[in-house]
Amino acid sequence: MSSTTTQADSRTRITVLVALAANLVIAVAKAVGGLAAHSPALLSEAAHSVADSVNEVFLLAALRRSRRPADRRHPFGYGKERFFWSLLAAVGIFVMGGCFSFYQGVEALRNGAEEELEGYVAGLVVLAFALLAEGTSLARALYQAHRQGGLGDGGLRDPALRTVVAEDGTAVLGVTFALAGMALHMVTGQVVYEAAASLAIGALLVYVAYRLGREARDQLIGEAADPAAADRIRELLCAQPEIDSVEALFTMKTGLESALVAARVDLVPGLDSEEVEEVAVRIKRAVGEAVPEAEQIFLDITDRAAQEGRQSPAATGERGGA
Template sequence: MAATKHGGSNFVIYAALAANLGIAVAKFVAAAISGSSSMLTEGFHSVVDSLNQVLLLYGQKRGRRPPDADHPFGYGRELYFWSFVVAILIFAVGAGVSIYEGWVHIAEPEPLRDPTINYVVLAVAFAMEGASWLFAMREFAGSVRGTSWWQAVRASKDPAGFIVLFEDSAALAGLVIAAIGVWASHAWGDPRIDGVASIAIGLLLGVVAALLAREAKGLLIGEGADPAVVAQVRKIVDSRPEIIWVNHVRTLHTAPDRIFVAISADFRATLSMGDAEPLIEAIESELKAALPMLSSIYIRPERREDAPLLHLNEAENGG
């Protein structure tokens, strides 16, 4: 799977940020007028989403810094750190505040007021969130052709894309829950139902946060490249007549669009050191031409019999 370009992710994040800032203000105004717990919860939800998008933009900016002596492979994985922070914020702030607000409104129900403003704001918010969701889905779908949606999320190395998609999906579901809560509270004359809707939104955010944290954790720890990339690296190296056997191909994403690769190969015994050096340089040039995302390439001559353990463990390490 090709790595997602930062430019596309930035557009999706800016679109989501603009939508959430406007929606948050409208939701808080509606909550103040109507006294709706679920609308107040939705307001906090939009604020958290806005903060998340700011953090993702910050992470992308920090991640584009060039390598230096302290970080020879660059700062690309800093985006993965901020993605994990985003997941924690969704859980701690978004889900926590929603559940707390719901519990308060169940324990101390507020008198019902005219819900018209809530329906207007929810309709506008749904339209804006829907537009943001379409942008995110279109961007994400463009990089995951030929695979299922969930498999694409698991395989994606660009957290900005799937985090915004998850956030927008949760936001749309939250708006539906809030609308049902507002309607049911007035239809049955029980304001506690609105509080139950807030708790439901909080639980939904908790599930989304757990899924995002799981994916961000894997990227933060370090994930290998897509198997198709590893197979292509192996094929290019193995095509050289001077190579007897490719022992293993180890890869690691140092950024969404940058991959470190370490290759162990058994060179023909008749190949001299003087011939091996230009051969390695030629292989590196061919690999970078075929796979531009390979930012660092390390090729180690190693006899096949000296690397059995690495070869046996290759499937466990993404190579």
């Protein structure tokens, strides 16, 4: 793992720890305030914070386990651990946050709520504090994403950081919904506003969980490397004088900063076996220098003479090998 990746992981770990600390404190405050005020919106937000806290533990596990080096059982390393734990985080948001919020909203509509509103002032204070804490955590996550390339240019490639940004952004919106619902309930005496806030929080969490889960699923089942990287590899292969044509090029992410590259190329006629081996080594070295994330490079090499019945040499292996 490169020093740049290690530094990025350290910053992401700090960001996750900041989010975890904020969510643990906020979850306790929301739960106490929600039970005291019998507020469905505040209880929905408490469930939201509990879900986020559990998810941050998942993300910390992802950061630690994905750094393990490749071994005999996992020759391509453990980089995809990040995507697995991010998928679990998405499930946690859906089950513990979204479903519970829907439950609170439906129950409020069915049974109404306590008309004693003394605890609501304290509940509003708790939500105001939560808004400040969640906003601080979100600002930290956005700052790191900006340092790593910006929100629209690779800064959110790390699924752990992407999950924290999504959770904190959702939390800020959720707290805003809860504040509006509780305030309108206090003014009008109608619980429907809080119920609507709980349902809105639930819908928001389900949507975020779906988006995060879909991205983790795509990466787990074998997502191709960045199209720009694939284009650079193809251009490099086509520029080699010994390559007559690139028949196929396949890429797959094996981790946050690693990818597998497999190419089938036809060589120009007239090369002997030693020349083919030298060409294969040089091409793999060039690809590795042009696309650093290409940690495993495999070439299937043929020449035109092989198509006419002559046995052709083949060169396969990892970057830097024969």
